[in-house]
């Protein structure tokens with residue numbers, strides 16, 4: 001069935017502004033409150049799950065939705081909006097049939113016969129999670145799958161790539177681009193050994209290095225981190241277990257007895273080069289950045305005490321334990337000692353830095369601030385200053401929720417925070433979608449421009465900035 005546009009459902013992820021939209025729209029010269037800075041030129045992009053056809057509305061999981069990109073292009077103080085589905089193979093098959101073909105992760109064991117045609121992919125590459133921009137190429141990403149190439153500014157889908165046949169493993173939604181070397185580091189995790197694989201793609205887009213990474217059992221490894229010298233792997237205890245799922249349990253579960261450790265490997269290292277460091281048990285979904293500092297490797301990420309991702313993350317009674325806080329690990333490669341600590345009291349995720357300085361030491365981390373009462377909901381944005389150990393924030397106001405905010409450097413930027421934070425915000429009371437621009441040097445002042453989008457922009461996953 002196709003979800004209705006009425007955006008009311010008993011499924012949390014199909015209700016209100018989590019509900020998908022069915023139309024692809026364009027709007028030029030968006031109405032603005034305030035002023036769009038003239039030194040902002042490029043594309044603000046946000047991708048998220050937007051199911052076109054659903055097998056079973058009650059069982060639908062937000063990870064199952066077809067990717068849809070919402071884009072705002074800035075040039076000369078003006079802004080244009082556009083949204084497009086990512087036209088993946090699975091999406092096109094379902095559009096041609098006019099109904100569902102793929103059942104979704106919560107319906108794998110449903111006895112309804114498969115509709116997947118012979119020769120079609122057994123799993124849908126959803127391209128719904130995040131972006132990478134590397135070698136002048138925009139990729140829409142989905143971690144069990146291959147990257148999907150999408151062109152700018154029209155958001156036309158070119159298709160999935162396996163890097164001339166050299167990519168042999170799933171490709172994380174969170175590869176890291178070191179803009180100094182031009183290299184893109186990536187990894188993937190799997191149910192079957194090798195449970196983790198890692199690759200480096202050079203500045204010209206050629207995959208030049210791959211290695212398996214040995215861990216004891218498969219885990220949900222959504223993100224990793226990269227410094228100038230090392231790549232860091234997070235063997236944390238959200239375990240993947242197909243047999244547990246077949247026995248009626250969750251495929252993903254938080255198993256604290258698995259422990260938590262961080263693997264540190266030189267950028268062009270092999271499996272045997274990985275040094276593992278035990279750390280306090282917790283849960284990390286997203287890292288912010290990592291860097292080398294003397295004998296130490298420093299990692300900053302959003303970390304929570306536990307995770308209920310197995311239960312779709314909807315239990316509202318333990319949000320304080322499942323919502324992350326900005327956290328730091330300092331791994332001394334000489335002594336083997338690890339120092340770790342919480343950096344900020346605010347509950348946050350979608351941690352970001354100025355992408356031009358990723359893999360190098362950064363002073364500022366930006367993140368979306370969690371609403372303490374409603375799962376999967378962000379009602380503000382924060383900036384953490386490592387030099388001052390200070391958290392600044394801007395809250396969107398009552399009944400207003402946002403998502404990932406990205407840093408966009410201004411033209412001619414000098415300082416690390418010379419630029420803007422951009423995000424979509426939904427005014428739920430008035431059912432209006434907005435795009436906010438904040439001065440990254442003064443986020444507490446609130447938006448310097450609020451763009452009024454004449455269409456509904458549903459909540460989504462990750463965002464990106466691609467400069468002109």
Ligand SMILES: [Fe+2]
Nearest residue numbers: 130173222286
């Ligand atoms: Fe993510």
